[in-house]
Amino acid sequence: MGTVGISAVSNALILLFALLLDGVFGEPKWLWSRIPHPAVLMGRAVGWMDDQFNTGEKRGGILTLIALCTAAGMFGILVSNLPDYGIIQTMLAAILLAQKSLTQHVTAVANALRLSTGDGRLAVAQIVGRDTRDMDNSAIARGAIESAAENLSDGVIAPAFWFLLFGLPGLLIYKVTNTADSMIGYMTPRHREFGWAAAKFDDLINWIPARITAFLIALSHGALPKARLILRDAPLHRSPNAGWPESAMAVSLNVALAGPRSYEGEKLDFPFVHGEGRHTLTANDVDAASSALWRTWGAAVFVIAIVALLT
Numbered sequence: 001m002g003t004v005g006i007s008a009v010s011n012a013l014i015l016l017f018a019l020l021l022d023g024v025f026g027e028p029k030w031l032w033s034r035i036p037h038p039a040v041l042m043g044r045a046v047g048w049m050d051d052q053f054n055t056g057e058k059r060g061g062i063l064t065l066i067a068l069c070t071a072a073g074m075f076g077i078l079v080s081n082l083p084d085y086g087i088i089q090t091m092l093a094a095i096l097l098a099q100k101s102l103t104q105h106v107t108a109v110a111n112a113l114r115l116s117t118g119d120g121r122l123a124v125a126q127i128v129g130r131d132t133r134d135m136d137n138s139a140i141a142r143g144a145i146e147s148a149a150e151n152l153s154d155g156v157i158a159p160a161f162w163f164l165l166f167g168l169p170g171l172l173i174y175k176v177t178n179t180a181d182s183m184i185g186y187m188t189p190r191h192r193e194f195g196w197a198a199a200k201f202d203d204l205i206n207w208i209p210a211r212i213t214a215f216l217i218a219l220s221h222g223a224l225p226k227a228r229l230i231l232r233d234a235p236l237h238r239s240p241n242a243g244w245p246e247s248a249m250a251v252s253l254n255v256a257l258a259g260p261r262s263y264e265g266e267k268l269d270f271p272f273v274h275g276e277g278r279h280t281l282t283a284n285d286v287d288a289a290s291s292a293l294w295r296t297w298g299a300a301v302f303v304i305a306i307v308a309l310l311t
Helices: 008-025 038-053 058-080 087-096 099-115 117-124 137-184 196-220 224-236 243-253 283-310
Strands: 261-263 266-268
Touching: 008 087, 008 099, 008 137, 008 283, 038 058, 038 087, 038 137, 058 087, 058 137, 058 196, 087 137, 099 117, 099 137, 099 283, 117 137, 137 196, 137 243, 137 283, 196 224, 196 243, 196 283, 224 243, 243 283
Parallel strands: none
Antiparallel strands: 261 266
């Protein structure tokens, strides 16, 4: 049942079961408290390569990314050729999807925000990279909703997309690239050159999934008639991809996202996405984003089930 010979219907069926497994069980803490999660192992590999080969040159970063992707792809091919009827592939794919854990983190922000602004700041700090110390309730809710939209693409739709096309090797290559981008793909003095390849390749492999995510969000919320607003505002985001699911989420929930925020004490005046939406947000809006995650996940599951049946 190798990757080269695996049929589209096999990929679709495995992915369907993996999505359902992740949606029901999520991340079992009892397991990952005893053994390292595959994403943790990927992070350790990226960190080791960074320590060993980061000389501040693009060439080192390019070779590092090639090595990481090659290792991930070869491991995926090896597992795909095991005579297990796709059971191990299903389990690994479910582990590397993040639907339930994402919704749990987003819901945690809503619950914390209902307790106090301070609790909300602590909760949202777990899922955003911006400064949270001076956030008011609307900023906390906005940050949680933005994180929900962006991570829906990175953590669910994109890995599912690459698994559907190329099986487990495609999923593993995507995940190791995404992990590398999150660790070294920054414009800091240390990683400006070394992390360039990871950042650019991550942008490339997220280009299609980000737009699929936006479509699925809009489709599951009856917002396709407002597609012009999504098309108008998606390019406002500093990322070539994150703006698409974020804009679709903003239009679907009728809220204004993005806007000014602070990173490491520096205030940045980003434009609002869907600026005509509501600017005063509450924990209820975060709950609505959690519901949107499940509705979009349901749309993705439906599409994949249709692919499996038709092929």
